[in-house]
Each structure stands twice: as C-alpha cells, then as structure tokens.
Amino acid sequence: MIRLQNINKIYRTSDIETKALNDINIHIAKGEFISIMGPSGCGKSTLLNTLGMLDSPSSGEYFFDDIPIHGLSERQLAQQRKGKVGFIFQSFNLIDELSVADNVELPLLYQKIGVKERKMRVTEVLEQLNIGHRASHMPQQLSGGQQQRVAIARALSTSPDVIMADEPTGNLDSKNGDEVMTMLSELNKIGTTIMMVTHSPYHAEYADRIIQLFDGQVVSQNKAKVDVSHA
Ligand code: ADP
Ligand code: ADP
Numbered sequence: 001m002i003r004l005q006n007i008n009k010i011y012r013t014s015d016i017e018t019k020a021l022n023d024i025n026i027h028i029a030k031g032e033f034i035s036i037m038g039p040s041g042c043g044k045s046t047l048l049n050t051l052g053m054l055d056s057p058s059s060g061e062y063f064f065d066d067i068p069i070h071g072l073s074e075r076q077l078a079q080q081r082k083g084k085v086g087f088i089f090q091s092f093n094l095i096d097e098l099s100v101a102d103n104v105e106l107p108l109l110y111q112k113i114g115v116k117e118r119k120m121r122v123t124e125v126l127e128q129l130n131i132g133h134r135a136s137h138m139p140q141q142l143s144g145g146q147q148q149r150v151a152i153a154r155a156l157s158t159s160p161d162v163i164m165a166d167e168p169t170g171n172l173d174s175k176n177g178d179e180v181m182t183m184l185s186e187l188n189k190i191g192t193t194i195m196m197v198t199h200s201p202y203h204a205e206y207a208d209r210i211i212q213l214f215d216g217q218v219v220s221q222n223k224a225k226v227d228v229s230h231a
Pocket of ligand 1: 011012013018019020038039040041042043044045046047
C-alpha cells in the first residue's frame, strides 16, 4: 500500500540545514498497525506528515497504492489525501465553537457530501465510538478521553484507508489512554491501516510493528508482540 524509497527531508532556515529524514526505506501493507518511536527531534512528526501527504520529501520516492506522491504540488497532495488519510493529534484539535456533531461533520462538508448522507455518516461514526449521546455537546464539556474519541470519529467520517495518529494518548491519563488504544486496535481489526507516533513503549506494543527512528534514520522495524506469547 505504501512504499517509501530513499526518502530524505531537509529543512532549510536562514543559516542552518536540518536533515530530518535520512534515507528512509519503509513498506507498509494494507491493514498494518505501525508505531513510530524515537527520541524528541529524531524525525517522527516529519515522517508521519510525509506519510500523511501533508508534507513533500526533499528527495526520494513515495508511492501510495502505486500512485507517485513525491513531487506533487500542495494542491495535488490535498487531492490525494481526500478519503485516503485521517488525522488524530495529541491535542485533539477540535473546534471549540462547534458541537461534537458539527466537528465530525466538517471533513464531509469539505468533501461536498450531501446533507442527508452527512447526517447519516455523523450519527454512524459517533455511535461506533460510543459517543452518540454527546452529539450536541461542546468539546469543552467533555473529558480528554471523550474529546479524543470525537477526534477519532472526525478522522473516520470520510472512511479513510489510513489513520495517522501523532501521540494520540500524549495528553491523556492512563485509563483514557488505554481506552483510546483499545479503540484504535478495534479499528485496525476491521481493516483500517494505522500509523501512530508514540512515546509510550506500552502503547507502542498495540501495533504489529515498531519503527524506531534515530537522527532521521530507521534503526529497527521489529515485529511487536513476538515474545508476548512465550513470556
Ligand atoms: P520529532 O517528531 O521526532 O520530535 P520532528 O520531525 O518534529 O521530530 O523534527 C525533526 C528535526 O527537524 C528536528 O531537528 C526539528 O527541529 C527539525 N524540524 C522539524 N520541523 C521543522 C521545520 N518546519 N523547520 C525547520 N526544522 C524543522
Ligand atoms: P513533537 O516533538 O511533539 O513532534 P515538536 O514540538 O518537535 O513536536 O514540533 C511541533 C511542530 O513544530 C511541528 O509541526 C514541527 O514541524 C515544527 N518544528 C519543530 N522543530 C522546528 C524548528 N526547528 N523550526 C521550525 N519548526 C519546527
């Protein structure tokens, strides 16, 4: 589904150059659940933003379902993202002035989906994430865990192939964090490909594979859960 070949990303500011990604080679199969780990500044967000087609690599090749993504303009990237990628963030990024239902409806509005289908889809995903009873609430009236569930519902509203999650449990206590991870696991079981940046070794283990970055390079891509059954 996803192939990164010799991907480099260089940030240039007035007097310094930072090589955020250094010769990255990764293949990701449909239905995989991947964790991305590594110390602060090693390139995790840059990798996730590249995978999520928010950002273009400086060099190298990126294929999504055999479509070349490298070298696309901002506008072409936005076109490719549509219906393919959903995003979840550490700080939820909900719009405080909009109700839960309106937040979840927003991506569908952007895609110019008709009103009837929009309402149906919103009800469906809110139910799926057990948050339907909060549809008319404002984000600030919800707990952090509930807000992240709304954010997941919003990401799912357009039925994307891949969910990109940047430290989705980073602002949650352990109970709510575990709940969000259980939810992501369940989504993965029904076929959604998930890529997640996390600082939590425990949450990283929910994935099939852990990609470990250091100084912009992949230093390991081990299968997770291998030893668990023998422990
Ligand atoms: P991580 O997510 O692992 O903390 P990042 O991908 O955010 O790492 O950053 C990787 C490196 O690239 C860091 O050295 C960071 O300072 C640098 N960097 C990230 N984004 C930018 C940017 N927009 N402009 C310049 N440097 C950046
Ligand atoms: P995290 O470590 O949680 O991934 P950061 O605090 O490193 O996030 O970065 C937050 C945002 O700031 C990212 O979008 C990243 O691209 C940008 N950023 C990081 N480092 C730099 C930098 N040196 N110059 C400009 N932007 C940066």
